[in-house]
Amino acid sequence: PSASGKGVTSRRLAQMLGLLTVDTGAMYRTLAWHCLRMKVDVNDDKKVAALCRKWKTSLVVADGHVRLLVDGYYPATEIRTSEASAAVAHVAQIRAVRDWMKAKQRECIQFGSLVMEGRDIGSNIFPETDYKFFLDASPEVRKFRRERDGVKEDVHARDKRDSQRAHSPLMPSLGAMIIDNSHQVVQETCDIMLEELNVRRKANRLAPLKPVA
Ligand code: C5P
Numbered sequence: 591p592s593a594s595g596k597g598v599t600s601r602r603l604a605q606m607l608g609l610l611t612v613d614t615g616a617m618y619r620t621l622a623w624h625c626l627r628m629k630v631d632v633n634d635d636k637k638v639a640a641l642c643r644k645w646k647t648s649l650v651v652a653d654g655h656v657r658l659l660v661d662g663y664y665p666a667t668e669i670r671t672s673e674a675s676a677a678v679a680h681v682a683q684i685r686a687v688r689d690w691m692k693a694k695q696r697e698c699i700q701f702g703s704l705v706m707e708g709r710d711i712g713s714n715i716f717p718e719t720d721y722k723f724f725l726d727a728s729p730e731v732r733k734f735r736r737e738r739d740g741v742k743e744d745v746h747a748r749d750k751r752d753s754q755r756a757h758s759p760l761m762p763s764l765g766a767m768i769i770d771n772s773h774q775v776v777q778e779t780c781d782i783m784l785e786e787l788n789v790r791r792k793a794n795r796l797a798p799l800k801p802v803a
Pocket of ligand 1: 615616
């Protein structure tokens with residue numbers, strides 16, 4: 591869920607493992623921003639789906655992240671505005687958008703092993719992975735984190751929309767280790783995850799995780 595620490599934790603974990611990260615929320619946010627600038631109503635599923643079919647995107651690696659560019663541009667700050675945040679859960683519940691995102695997110699494997707972060711990665715994007723984690727924190731802690739970050743947004747409304755949508759709702763997936771990090775610092779969460787990765791790797795005799803050279 592929002593403010594569960596998934597972004598900062600996945601970035602730190604990726605650093606520890608020497609892997610790239612993929613922020614899939616940024617991909618949905620980029621589409622929401624693209625709709626806003628193209629003046630496409632985010633509540634109009636057909637128009638959003640049509641835009642998503644024809645927008646010009648590419649995947650690139652920059653600073654340890656796999657990024658989705660639109661028209662060769664990564665809208666780093668634009669996708670964090672309150673307008674983009676309010677629009678994103680609308681575009682994210684559209685079936686055609688989710689199908690497009692799934693294909694694009696699976697393409698990221700061309701860059702090697704990844705730490706991929708998002709609400710449906712273990713359940714829908716890479717259900718075959720042995721390494722799944724579901725991060726959570728109490729509503730009070732999540733609210734506090736958002737306020738501390740200075741973000742003015744009704745995250746509960748967004749979480750509700752994300753959890754109740756028909757296609758790939760937010761929920762822990764089968765085989766995921768659930769971690770409540772309300773009272774943990776990022777490093778503690780990463781250490782728990784790293785230990786679990788090693789346990790699973792040994793138990794299933796899996797090859798070490800490594801990026802493509
Ligand atoms: O993680 P972040 O808050 O940036 O995600 C923004 C929004 O994108 C979420 O509220 C959700 O609507 C959508 N999203 C999604 N599936 C993902 C990642 C994000 O539906 N895998």
